[in-house]
Amino acid sequence: MTRRWAPWLALLVLVAGAVVVLVARSQPSDSVEARAGRLERELACPVCTGESLAESNAPEARAMRDDMRERMAAGQSDGEIVSAYVRLYGERVKLKPDDGGIAVLAWGLPVVLFVVGGAALAAALVRWGRAPRLVADPDDERLVARARRETT
Amino acid sequence: MSATRIRFAAIGVAVVLAVVGIVLALGMDDGGPTVTGGVVGESPQFEVETLDGDVLSSENLAGKTVVVNFWNTWCIPCIREAPALAEFYDRHAADDDFVMIGIVRDDGERAVREHVQAEGVAYEVAMDPRSRAALAFGVTGQPETFVIGPDGVVAAERRGEVTVTDLELMLDEARGRT
Numbered sequence: 001m002t003r004r005w006a007p008w009l010a011l012l013v014l015v016a017g018a019v020v021v022l023v024a025r026s027q028p029s030d031s032v033e034a035r036a037g038r039l040e041r042e043l044a045c046p047v048c049t050g051e052s053l054a055e056s057n058a059p060e061a062r063a064m065r066d067d068m069r070e071r072m073a074a075g076q077s078d079g080e081i082v083s084a085y086v087r088l089y090g091e092r093v094k095l096k097p098d099d100g101g102i103a104v105l106a107w108g109l110p111v112v113l114f115v116v117g118g119a120a121l122a123a124a125l126v127r128w129g130r131a132p133r134l135v136a137d138p139d140d141e142r143l144v145a146r147a148r149r150e151t152t
Numbered sequence: 153m154s155a156t157r158i159r160f161a162a163i164g165v166a167v168v169l170a171v172v173g174i175v176l177a178l179g180m181d182d183g184g185p186t187v188t189g190g191v192v193g194e195s196p197q198f199e200v201e202t203l204d205g206d207v208l209s210s211e212n213l214a215g216k217t218v219v220v221n222f223w224n225t226w227c228i229p230c231i232r233e234a235p236a237l238a239e240f241y242d243r244h245a246a247d248d249d250f251v252m253i254g255i256v257r258d259d260g261e262r263a264v265r266e267h268v269q270a271e272g273v274a275y276e277v278a279m280d281p282r283s284r285a286a287l288a289f290g291v292t293g294q295p296e297t298f299v300i301g302p303d304g305v306v307a308a309e310r311r312g313e314v315t316v317t318d319l320e321l322m323l324d325e326a327r328g329r330t
Contacts, residue, residue, distance in 0.1 A: 046292045059258050060291065063283035088290030090189030105172075112171075 196288035200278035218300040299326040
């Protein structure tokens, strides 16, 4: 009995171990560098056009990268740091929309449009599939035959 | 199109409008108006070193009315507003509580020294090599001008070129005369 279950038990342990490792590795790191790296990608360089803090080499971007690390070392949360920059530079400093309220439109609208578009396409395909094939009746045959005679 | 299809299309449009309406209504309760940024009402902490080697900071300037102008030698609007800044400084240089600093946003010290000497800039000019002062004021370009009241709070800010009239109005705001 034990021998019969042993391979399944081993497989279960293996899968459980893999899941634990995957979950542990997928948790965002709380280190200052990891947090700063995330924020640098989510915040815009305030003196650039369309560049994130991570991409920009402008003096202000470098100053912000240093400043956010100092704020983290002082114990500020990511939210507090973002709020401080929003106070200084306005909402445009955020490259990533908020998760709630009106920002839901930014996240949700593309999904809604994708679903609606997919549904419309599927409905159209079904409709086209149901359309009866056109079959030539004797009148059509006669018309074609006459046309052929006239062209030869 | 049949009446049933038209009815379904109308219901679909109504549902989409209702969803958008609900989302917009939620947005209105979500943190109030959009924040546009700026330091008016804030007390920026800064420390810069002038070309003469003096340190000017929010601490040692407390109690003064401080005009801070961010500029560069390569910035055309900065060059255009320079006569207005010079005239304004001449008017107020003798005021007991008045300090004016030109902080260089992004430029080489040599170019700045040459410019200051050639143009006879009379007020303090300071470098900001790590852009910490620019960050403290939320500077997004140049020229930008701020006036800090004796309480250390920014009373007025202007992004872009200023005139003497602009500067006088800003000074009045900082001194509480408006």
